[in-house]
Amino acid sequence: MKITINTSKKQELIDITDKVNDIVKKSKVKNGICNIFITHATAAIIINENYDLNVCVDFLKALNKAIPDNAGYLHDRVDGNAGAHIKAAVLGPSESIPVENGKLKLGTWQSIMVVELDGPRSNRKVEVRVIKEN
Amino acid sequence: MKITINTSKKQELIDITDKVNDIVKKSKVKNGICNIFITHATAAIIINENYDLNVCVDFLKALNKAIPDNAGYLHDRVDGNAGAHIKAAVLGPSESIPVENGKLKLGTWQSIMVVELDGPRSNRKVEVRVIKEN
Amino acid sequence: MKITINTSKKQELIDITDKVNDIVKKSKVKNGICNIFITHATAAIIINENYDLNVCVDFLKALNKAIPDNAGYLHDRVDGNAGAHIKAAVLGPSESIPVENGKLKLGTWQSIMVVELDGPRSNRKVEVRVIKEN
Numbered sequence: 060m061k062i063t064i065n066t067s068k069k070q071e072l073i074d075i076t077d078k079v080n081d082i083v084k085k086s087k088v089k090n091g092i093c094n095i096f097i098t099h100a101t102a103a104i105i106i107n108e109n110y111d112l113n114v115c116v117d118f119l120k121a122l123n124k125a126i127p128d129n130a131g132y133l134h135d136r137v138d139g140n141a142g143a144h145i146k147a148a149v150l151g152p153s154e155s156i157p158v159e160n161g162k163l164k165l166g167t168w169q170s171i172m173v174v175e176l177d178g179p180r181s182n183r184k185v186e187v188r189v190i191k192e193n
Numbered sequence: 194m195k196i197t198i199n200t201s202k203k204q205e206l207i208d209i210t211d212k213v214n215d216i217v218k219k220s221k222v223k224n225g226i227c228n229i230f231i232t233h234a235t236a237a238i239i240i241n242e243n244y245d246l247n248v249c250v251d252f253l254k255a256l257n258k259a260i261p262d263n264a265g266y267l268h269d270r271v272d273g274n275a276g277a278h279i280k281a282a283v284l285g286p287s288e289s290i291p292v293e294n295g296k297l298k299l300g301t302w303q304s305i306m307v308v309e310l311d312g313p314r315s316n317r318k319v320e321v322r323v324i325k326e327n
Numbered sequence: 328m329k330i331t332i333n334t335s336k337k338q339e340l341i342d343i344t345d346k347v348n349d350i351v352k353k354s355k356v357k358n359g360i361c362n363i364f365i366t367h368a369t370a371a372i373i374i375n376e377n378y379d380l381n382v383c384v385d386f387l388k389a390l391n392k393a394i395p396d397n398a399g400y401l402h403d404r405v406d407g408n409a410g411a412h413i414k415a416a417v418l419g420p421s422e423s424i425p426v427e428n429g430k431l432k433l434g435t436w437q438s439i440m441v442v443e444l445d446g447p448r449s450n451r452k453v454e455v456r457v458i459k460e461n
Contacts, residue, residue, distance in 0.1 A: 098434030100436040114268045116267055133381035154286070164320055189460070254398075288421060298366065326456055
């Protein structure tokens with residue numbers, strides 16, 4: 060199953076936990092794992108708190124400090140988005156989460172978020188697979 | 194299955210390889226994958242060497258240099274642990290490891306470690322799922 | 328199934344997408360997930376663009392800036408490769424990718440790459456598992 064999202068900023072975190080849980084429910088898998096994979100090279104999937112939305116602001120600030128944009132990258136001469144590629148590669152396109160009693164087994168403060176690093180973009184695709192534990 | 198651990202320091206790496214292998218053995222799965230997932234937003238799972246425990250010391254030092262604590266984060270006004278959230282999000286809560294002949298197929302120098310980033314804490318929970326390859 | 332590669336530089340990115348797709352094809356799994364796991368503590372697996380090979384150059388440059396080698400690490404007294412261990416732990420040894428119609432469901436700009444961080448090395452081993460979705 061697939062989730063499609065549109066982003067509205069250059070960099071942005073978008074919560075997809077409810078959409079993933081809907082797919083887990085539809086799969087009828089009671090126990091197993093759920094793989095979430097974004098099929099783009101300038102976006103990523105992370106899991107963290109967003110009850111205080113400032114965690115997302117702080118996350119992007121620290122990420123941009125550790126891996127700055129426009130640091131003389133060679134790919135910037137082609138596309139201007141080398142920083143987005145590098146950040147996406149470090150964060151990774153995917154997470155795998157346990158499923159228990161037909162629901163994602165996340166901690167209280169864990170949400171699944173798409174990290175947009177080169178937006179705004181239409182039709183960012185996230186693939187979701189649910190695998191049964193035997 | 195679940196592993197519960199207590200941590201005793203602010204930041205700490207704790208080896209859980211043997212505990213995960215015990216769960217793999219109990220699952221009776223001979224070949225497949227094992228998903229390890231920590232259900233907390235200020236801790237993470239990594240895989241690396243710890244035969245020389247200084248690798249763990251070096252890891253935390255480099256991580257704190259790349260993503261410093263107390264760097265004027267907005268979430269610090271609420272909880273004082275924004276740095277821990279950011280590091281946990283970058284490292285990720287999970288790893289998936291192949292299972293071969295009923296055991297984790299790790300390299301000689303690979304151990305599974307919980308990364309405590311906001312300790313000390315009691316009852317850190319790690320979920321372990323073992324999925325059979327068909 | 329296993330992929331074996333040799334590396335020729337200290338740091339290098341090596342595309343293994345075709346080799347992984349060959350294993351997916353041989354597995355006869357039509358839909359599910361594919362887990363790719365490198366069994367070494369000084370190498371990693373990432374997914375990103377390499378159509379413009381400069382993305383790989385930029386990636387290594389930014390990674391070495393965020394996590395420098397030879398920064399007074401304690402493990403360097405033993406092995407001289409602490410920086411490689413730390414980078415490997417941050418990037419992670421594994422990725423899990425959806426499989427659709429017997430092929431990896433990657434985005435147009437996504438390739439699977441081994442990140443050599445302490446080369447050159449012979450016989451780097453990458454384990455590949457393909458798990459069927461029920």
